[in-house]
Each structure stands twice: as structure tokens, then as C-alpha cells.
Amino acid sequence: GENVEQHPSTLSVQEGDSAVIKCTYSDSASNYFPWYKQELGKRPQLIIDIRSNVGEKKDQRIAVTLNKTAKHFSLHITETQPEDSAVYFCAASIKGNNRLAFGKGNQVVVIP
Amino acid sequence: ETGVTQTPRHLVMGMTNKKSLKCEQHLGHNAMYWYKQSAKKPLELMFVYNFKEQTENNSVPSRFSPECPNSSHLFLHLHTLQPEDSALYLCASSQGAESYTFGSGTRLTVV
Numbered sequence: 520g521e522n523v524e525q526h527p528s529t530l531s532v533q534e535g536d537s538a539v540i541k542c543t544y545s546d547s548a549s550n551y552f553p554w555y556k557q558e559l560g561k562r563p564q565l566i567i568d569i570r571s572n573v574g575e576k577k578d579q580r581i582a583v584t585l586n587k588t589a590k591h592f593s594l595h596i597t598e599t600q601p602e603d604s605a606v607y608f609c610a611a612s613i614k615g616n617n618r619l620a621f622g623k624g625n626q627v628v629v630i631p
Numbered sequence: 632e633t634g635v636t637q638t639p640r641h642l643v644m645g646m647t648n649k650k651s652l653k654c655e656q657h658l659g660h661n662a663m664y665w666y667k668q669s670a671k672k673p674l675e676l677m678f679v680y681n682f683k684e685q686t687e688n689n690s691v692p693s694r695f696s697p698e699c700p701n702s703s704h705l706f707l708h709l710h711t712l713q714p715e716d717s718a719l720y721l722c723a724s725s726q727g728a729e730s731y732t733f734g735s736g737t738r739l740t741v742v
Binding site: 551553555560561562563564565568608610612613616617618619621622623624626 | 662671673674676679721725727728729731733734735736738
């Protein structure tokens, strides 16, 4: 089955700097790759996603890049702010692209 | 609310108690899921239901018993739990991979 791996597991950045989280996946049939943000005590929420026919997508301070050949995709957060501190989960579509397989999550800490 | 509602938000139960968690979605999705999230651990998929039929059970102990009476409602019946079962239990629903929506979760503490 699909194996989705995230690294690093924990990332600390100074406020204003950029943060990058990388994910790899194993199933070449996957064609949808979302990122979820989970703040402390809250539910995971979709923040950005990308489909396999696109190499990059940007939404204000966050962007996602996809390399289908290498089977990896990354989340980029620029000009980090304290409210960016959260756990970020990547995911890849599986089961005929009807479901998601989630990575283990990255704890991002933005230091004021 | 996200369209996926979970109740209760918090639950404290003894190891001999029987309780139930409820999840309700008004998004017209055909799939519903239970996830367990322990402190500093990843999302663990427990059960998957498609059109109210269970399609996946990831080796979950029998003290957790799911029920899906229709495509909009999902329950998790709990009995004789252990302290290590204390966690955040998240319900999610979807209509394909691109519409995953999580509920706010039930914070369960077993004493």
C-alpha cells in the first residue's frame, strides 16, 4: 500500500524565516496531494493542495511543489509568524484516488 | 462548524464504563472514518465506512465497536477501555480524496 513519509519530524524556525517540510510517497498512481494544519487542541484543516498535473501552487505565504518523477512534494511557508506554529500533515490519494494516506506529521515551532 | 459534528467534545470514563462517541456529517459524503490521535503521535486510521458498510478495520481491539446506521451518522461504542486508550478521537468524512473533512474530535480520558 501507499507509504507517505514526512521529514523532519520537528522544525523550529525564527519568526520571519522560511520553513520547508518534505514528504515522499510510494504509489505512482497517486494524483492528489493535500497539506493539513492542526493547531493545538483543534482538528486538522486543509490549507493547500496540489494535483499531479501541476508542479507548483501558491497561496499567499504558503506554497506546495510536486516532483512526480522523484515522488516527493514539499510545503513552503515564507515569512513565518507565531500563528504558523502547528502540526502539519501531508497526504497522498490512494485506493483509486478515493481516499487519503497521511504522513506522520511535522511539528513546526515559530520562535518569536 | 465544518459540516462534521462530533459529540461529546470531552469525555472522562472509568475502565468499566460503556460510552459512545457520535459523529454526524451534513456534507452528502459517502465515506466516514474514525481516527485515533494520541499525544505526539500520528493519525491512526481505525475504521472506514463506505455507504454505511465497513470496508476497513485496522486491527482495532474489540473494545472499540463502530456502528454506521446510515451515510450521515457514525458511532464508536466504547467498553472496558484501558488508560492507554486515552486520546483524541477524530471523525472524518469524504466524497473522494479531495473532500476530506475532519470533525473537531472527542478528547477521551480513561481513568
